[in-house]
Amino acid sequence: MTGKPRIGVFICHCGENIAGTVDVSSLAEEIIDYEDVTFSTDYEYMCSDPGQNKIKEAIEDEDLTGVVVAACSPSMHEDTFRKVAESAGLNRYQCEIANIREQCSWVHGEDGGSPTKKALKIIKGTVEKVKRNIPMEPVEREHSDKCLVIGGGIAGIQAALDVAEAGNEVILVEKEPTIGGHMAQLSETFPTLDCSQCILTPKMVELNQNLNIELMAYSEVRNVSGYVGNYEVQIERKPTYVDPDACNLCGDCEDVCPVEVRDEFNQGLTTRKAINIPFSQAIPSSYTLDTEACLGLNPLRCSECADACDADAVDFDESSEFVEEEFGAIIAATGYNLYPKEEMGEYGYGKYDDVIDGLQFERLLSATGPTEGEVRRPSDGKVPENVVFIQCSGSRDPENHNSCCSKICCMYTAKHAKLYKENVPDGNAYVFYIDIRAGGKDYEEFIQDVREEDRVLYLKGKVSKLKEIDGKLRVWGLDEISGERVEIDADLVVLAQSIVPSEGASETSQELNLNLGPNGFYKEAHPKLRPVESLTGGVFFAGVGQGPKDIPDSVSQGSGAAAKAIDLLSKPTLSHDPQVVEVEEDLCSGCGICVGQCPYDALEVNSREVAEVNEILCEGCGTCSSGCPTNALSLKNLTDEQLTEMIHATLGD
Amino acid sequence: MDFEPKLVGFLCKWCSSAGADLAGVSRKNYPSNLIPITVNCSGRIDVSYVVRAFHDGADGVLISGCHPGDCHYNSGNYKAWRRVALLKHVLEEFGVNPDRVKLKWISATEGEKFAQTIKGFTSEIKELGPGPYNDARERE
Numbered sequence: 001m002t003g004k005p006r007i008g009v010f011i012c013h014c015g016e017n018i019a020g021t022v023d024v025s026s027l028a029e030e031i032i033d034y035e036d037v038t039f040s041t042d043y044e045y046m047c048s049d050p051g052q053n054k055i056k057e058a059i060e061d062e063d064l065t066g067v068v069v070a071a072c073s074p075s076m077h078e079d080t081f082r083k084v085a086e087s088a089g090l091n092r093y094q095c096e097i098a099n100i101r102e103q104c105s106w107v108h109g110e111d112g113g114s115p116t117k118k119a120l121k122i123i124k125g126t127v128e129k130v131k132r133n134i135p136m137e138p139v140e141r142e143h144s145d146k147c148l149v150i151g152g153g154i155a156g157i158q159a160a161l162d163v164a165e166a167g168n169e170v171i172l173v174e175k176e177p178t179i180g181g182h183m184a185q186l187s188e189t190f191p192t193l194d195c196s197q198c199i200l201t202p203k204m205v206e207l208n209q210n211l212n213i214e215l216m217a218y219s220e221v222r223n224v225s226g227y228v229g230n231y232e233v234q235i236e237r238k239p240t241y242v243d244p245d246a247c248n249l250c251g252d253c254e255d256v257c258p259v260e261v262r263d264e265f266n267q268g269l270t271t272r273k274a275i276n277i278p279f280s281q282a283i284p285s286s287y288t289l290d291t292e293a294c295l296g297l298n299p300l301r302c303s304e305c306a307d308a309c310d311a312d313a314v315d316f317d318e319s320s321e322f323v324e325e326e327f328g329a330i331i332a333a334t335g336y337n338l339y340p341k342e343e344m345g346e347y348g349y350g351k352y353d354d355v356i357d358g359l360q361f362e363r364l365l366s367a368t369g370p371t372e373g374e375v376r377r378p379s380d381g382k383v384p385e386n387v388v389f390i391q392c393s394g395s396r397d398p399e400n401h402n403s404c405c406s407k408i409c410c411m412y413t414a415k416h417a418k419l420y421k422e423n424v425p426d427g428n429a430y431v432f433y434i435d436i437r438a439g440g441k442d443y444e445e446f447i448q449d450v451r452e453e454d455r456v457l458y459l460k461g462k463v464s465k466l467k468e469i470d471g472k473l474r475v476w477g478l479d480e481i482s483g484e485r486v487e488i489d490a491d492l493v494v495l496a497q498s499i500v501p502s503e504g505a506s507e508t509s510q511e512l513n514l515n516l517g518p519n520g521f522y523k524e525a526h527p528k529l530r531p532v533e534s535l536t537g538g539v540f541f542a543g544v545g546q547g548p549k550d551i552p553d554s555v556s557q558g559s560g561a562a563a564k565a566i567d568l569l570s571k572p573t574l575s576h577d578p579q580v581v582e583v584e585e586d587l588c589s590g591c592g593i594c595v596g597q598c599p600y601d602a603l604e605v606n607s608r609e610v611a612e613v614n615e616i617l618c619e620g621c622g623t624c625s626s627g628c629p630t631n632a633l634s635l636k637n638l639t640d641e642q643l644t645e646m647i648h649a650t651l652g653d
Numbered sequence: 654m655d656f657e658p659k660l661v662g663f664l665c666k667w668c669s670s671a672g673a674d675l676a677g678v679s680r681k682n683y684p685s686n687l688i689p690i691t692v693n694c695s696g697r698i699d700v701s702y703v704v705r706a707f708h709d710g711a712d713g714v715l716i717s718g719c720h721p722g723d724c725h726y727n728s729g730n731y732k733a734w735r736r737v738a739l740l741k742h743v744l745e746e747f748g749v750n751p752d753r754v755k756l757k758w759i760s761a762t763e764g765e766k767f768a769q770t771i772k773g774f775t776s777e778i779k780e781l782g783p784g785p786y787n788d789a790r791e792r793e
Contacts, residue, residue, distance in 0.1 A: 073674045074691075102677030103670075103689050107768065113685035121688045513725055515668070517762045535667060535725070535761070579693075597696075599727035621726035623696030626736070638693060644705050650688040651659055651709040 005131035008039040008064040009123060010055055011100075012046035012071035018101050019044075021109035023116045027070070031123055036131050038062060047077050052084045059088035066090070066130040070098040070123050075526065091135030093578075093637055098126040121650045128645040133637045138575030141616050143229030144328040145169065147565050150221055150508055153181020154551060155543025156333030157203050158558030159565070163331075164212035166566040171325060172207070173235055174217045175504060178282035179204055181335055185265060187365035187373070189551055190415040191446035197281065197368070204283040217284050222322070224330075224511040227600075227619060228537030229574040231327045239318035241297065242275070244286035246313035249277070253287060253305035253314060261293045267360040269378055270370040275305045275314075279368060289314070328574075329538045329565035330512065332522065333558065334504035336544040338497045339394040339402060347390060347466045349495055353379040354473060355466070357393075357497040358412055365419050375423045377492045384427065384491030387420055388475045389413045390463050391433040394498030402498045404519045407548035409496035410437045414447050416494060417456040429456045430488055432463050432477055440550065459486060466493065505545045512539050522546045532560040540564045579636050580618040581625055585610045587632035594624035594633055658712035658778040659787070660687035662771075663702070665695045667725035668760045669717035675764030683771040686778075687715060694718065695756075696729025700740040703754055712784035713753045715774055717767075720758040730758070749785045753778065 009031045013019035024042040032040045039062045043051050046069055058064060067090065069081045074097040085095035100119040108115040145168055149160045152174035160172045172179070183189075186196035207213055216237055223234040242253075257273035265278045274293035277286070295302040297316045306314040338357055341350035348355045354377045356364075363369040364376065377384045391413050394401040410433070417429040436458075438444045450456050461478040468474070472489040479486050501520045509516050514534050515523035522541050525533040532540050540561035543554040568574070581602075590609035597603075602617035603624060611633065622635035631640060664670040670691040676683070692698065695718025703714045716737060718730040734756065741751035755774050759767050778784075 073677070075671065075674060099674070099689070099691075102674040104677075104685070106677035106680055107683055108685040109682070115685055118685040118688060125688065125690060510722065513723065513727070515723070515761050523762050535671075597732065599729070619726055621694040621696055621729050622692070623694060623726065623729045623732050626697055626699035627732065635693070635697065638697065640699065643690070643692070643699075643702055646690055647661060647702060647706050647711075648709050650661060650690065651706065651711055 005036045005065050006038040006063055007036050007066045007068060007127050007131050008055070008058050008062060009037055009068045009070065009127065010046055010058075011040070011042040011123075012051070012069065013042060013044045014072060014101055014105075015044065018071070018105040021105045021115045022100060022119045026116065027120055027123065030120060031127075034124060034127060037127060039064060046071050047080055052080070055081065055084050056088040059085065059090060064090070065094065066133065067095040068098050068123060068126045068130055069095065070100045070119065070126070072101040073097075073099050073103070093133050093136045094130065096126050096130040096133070098123045121652075124649040124652070125646040128649045129637075129642050132639065132642045132645070136578035136636060138578050139580075139615050140573040141229065141576050143569075143571075143574045144231075144326040145569050146171065146325065146327045147569060148173065148221075148231070148233055148325070148327040148330045149333060150330065151181070151333035151335050151504065151543065151545070152176075152179030152215070152217070153333060153335045153543055153554070154183045154200065154203070155335070155554040155558040156181075156331065157207050158555045159331045159333060159542045159562040160213055161203070161207055161210065162559050162562030163565050163569075164210045166562075166570070168212065168566065168569050170213045171235070171327075172213060172215050173219045173221055174215070175220055176278070177218045177240065177288040178278045178284070179207065179215065179217060180283070182359065183551060184279060185267070185359055185366070186362045187367070187369070188415065188419060190411045191440075191442045193415070201281045204281070208283045215284065216323070218288060221508065221511060226326070228568070229328050231330055231538065233325055233327055233330075235323045235325065237321040237323060239320055240286065241289035241291075241315055241318050242287045243313045243315060244284050246311045247286040248311050248313075249285060249287075250310070252308040252310065256304040256308045258302065258304060259293050259295060261290070266363045266370050267357070269360055269363055287313075328569045329540065331540045331542055331561045331565055332505075332508050332512070332514070332534075332545055333542040333561075334508055334545040335502045336499040336548075337502050339500050343401065344394055347393060347463065347493065347495055348468070348473070349393070349497075352468055352473060352493075353377075354384075354491065355493045355495065357495050358409065358416065359497075361416050361494045365416070365423070373423075375420055382491065383424055385424070386428045386488060386490045387417075387430070387492045387494065388463075388473070388488055388490040389417055389429065389431045389494045389496065391431065391496045392462075392498075393495035395496075396434060402500065402519055404548065405437065406496070406499045407437070408499070408550045411440070411443055411446070411550065413494075413496045414450040414456070418450045418454050421454045421456060429454075430490075431456060431458045433458060433460060434462065440552070461486075499544065499548055501545055512536055514539065521548075532557055532564055538568055576616055577620055579620040579638070580615050581613050581620070581622065581633050581635050583611045583613060584632050584634065587630045589630050589632070591629065594628055597624045597627045599623075656779060656782060658686050658775060659710055659784075660713045660715065660775065660778060661706045661711050662687045662689045662715040662717060663695070663698050664689050664691050665718040665725070665730075666691045666693055668719040668723065669757070669767065671761035672759045672763045672767040675761065676767045677764075679764045681764055681768035683768040684775040686775045687771050694724070694726050694729035695733035696724075696726065698733055698736070700736050703740060707749065707753070707784055708786050710784065710787050712781070712787055713755070713774060713778035715755045715757065715770070717757045717759050717770070720760055723760065750781055753781060753784060
């Protein structure tokens with residue numbers, strides 16, 4: 001840069017958001033006297049068209065070499081204002097944001113403090129930075145066209161199909177032996193009462209038949225390295241001990257298997273064999289030998305299944321296969337589980353056989369379930385005459401359980417009550433609720449229908465006690481509407497159990513450096529404007545892993561995540577952030593300390609005995625530059641000089 | 654007159670600066686003594702900056718990064734951890750109370766924790782009084 005810097009400072013009122021606590025006009029007056037600031041102004045909304053034009057005109061008219069926009073967080077409008085700077089002929093990195101809203105005006109004021117003074121210091125520091133910024137151009141690089149989808153529930157299925165339809169190769173990794181997720185367990189779906197499997201299984205088949213999609217069921221992501229566009233992923237394909245191509249689903253192996261364990265698909269209402277297929281339409285359509293349950297994969301102990309298999313599909317010698325693949329984008333669709341019984345002390349959950357959760361009730365209602373769709377209670381198979389549904393079991397209870405609303409329970413409880421009444425017209429259904437949240441399309445009408453047409457009795461209030469007395473489950477509660485105590489002798493109690501992220505969410509978040517929110521759900525890049533993106537480039541979210549949602553929302557988000565992934569994969573090259581480390585060779589002693597500090601293997605000591613940076617691999621953290629004993633490394637646009645001057649400016653008066 | 658400490662905070666942009674933004678969005682009030690400087694990673698903090706800040710009159714310095722295991726760049730926060738631990742020893746040797754430097758892990762979802770951290774740190778430094786060079790500056 002030649003000549004003295006000419007910095008323009010633009011102070012945004014953000015309506016009253018900043019101007020309400022910060023004296024914006026005095027800021028503009030004071031900052032004009034600061035060294036190298038040659039222009040300053042304030043305006044109501046800098047991000048508006050007239051605001052952006054003010055910046056553009058000033059850059060051109062005042063011949064500015066750098067711009068500071070004092071406004072909201074850079075996560076909101078940094079890109080907006082950098083584009084403005086570019087349109088007026090500056091390099092985008094000659095524009096910096098001074099965050100005087102989220103980190104100043106919004107948090108000071110009521111308790112006194114000095115927001116205006118603080119804002120001025122933040123602006124001064126930013127001026128010191130921007131006037132030393134150098135123009136930078138993005139580094140272009142090749143990327144992989146493949147997409148990894150983690151999780152084969154409805155959200156992951158939708159995402160995989162959309163990405164594949166756009167012409168990109170997809171690998172879908174599913175932990176369980178089949179795709180389908182929880183949706184496969186449901187009987188009917190609200191509010192239309194479509195049969196869940198009837199709408200899901202064609203999608204499962206479509207996924208399996210799509211030539212762009214490779215399904216890796218019973219597999220897990222083991223290791224992820226790399227960055228957006230070039231993620232290197234190791235996937236473990238666990239042994240099923242059954243060759244899916246040879247297996248003809250005759251079921252002879254299952255018939256002879258001597259081991260019976262809890263059937264996860266039926267939520268423990270029935271048992272399954274050690275060798276099993278979760279349900280008849282499972283994809284891949286093949287048997288899996290569960291080694292945890294099997295007597296030992298040892299022909300000396302038991303080989304009944306292998307002996308019974310005419311197709312010779314059972315192979316005890318199979319072992320895990322590790323596959324390494326490169327992906328441009330990753331979609332995390334890891335789904336949910338029910339809040340565990342062990343965590344609940346209330347409602348006799350886990351103690352009484354006839355206190356069941358929502359998914360168990362789905363299985364009782366399902367034509368493929370243990371009772372073939374007839375509602376019979378688990379303890380004695382009797383048709384229950386009085387059924388109590390308890391909503392918010394473990395939800396909206398920050399003192400004891402989860403603080404969040406599980407979102408789907410109001411609707412599925414109404415559906416459960418309706419289907420029960422259709423099943424047992426003479427039976428009585430009672431629903432204990434705190435509030436009814438039926439915000440979706442046609443949802444409220446569904447609830448009204450259940451209350452009025454199906455004569456389900458809704459009781460506003462929480463259940464205070466539940467105890468088994470003389471073979472009945474006595475439920476005590478309060479109906480807040482009538483103000484009366486309620487006592488019901490129930491035959492069956494169904495809990496709308498809270499939903500929590502699956503274990504996959506925490507595992508995936510660790511592999512991909514994702515943030516998790518307070519309830520363990522993925523934290524999105526912006527809660528409103530970037531709801532399907534993570535802060536890790538090229539990683540997107542679909543489904544309940546990001547927060548409780550129903551099927552339509554999960555499908556929408558699956559498509560949303562797919563669109564984001566397609567957008568990324570369709571670019572001929574990706575531009576790598578040019579903010580990387582550079583080496584001043586005269587200062588470098590070739591000690592190599594930096595090489596060990598770099599998490600990306602981006603540094604090496606070359607044949608001339610000086611450090612060399614691979615700009616594609618460098619992610620710009622700057623850790624090496626802080627560890628260099630001779631200050632030979634410096635992070636572009638966040639140099640030692642910039643930081644020391646920023647510190648100096650922020651501590652001055 | 655009440656002593657109003659001058660504080661500098663180096664915030665990792667991926668976690669703590671986003672946590673500070675969340676504190677803003679949630680309107681969590683806290684004292685305005687700390688001036689934030691957002692950096693790419695807590696690993697970017699050369700301990701000489703902390704010394705520089707004291708030299709320029711700071712009464713306390715906060716370094717805030719991602720929780721162990723959550724670093725956006727895999728391990729920068731562990732490097733910051735070690736560097737700060739060493740710095741505290743050095744500061745003590747030079748007669749500077751090491752409590753004037755605080756290292757905190759604050760994620761993008763911990764707005765409340767950010768606000769509480771600033772509140773706590775401000776009052777801790779108020780208790781400790783002016784920093785090593787703040788006094789000297791006033792005597793000049």
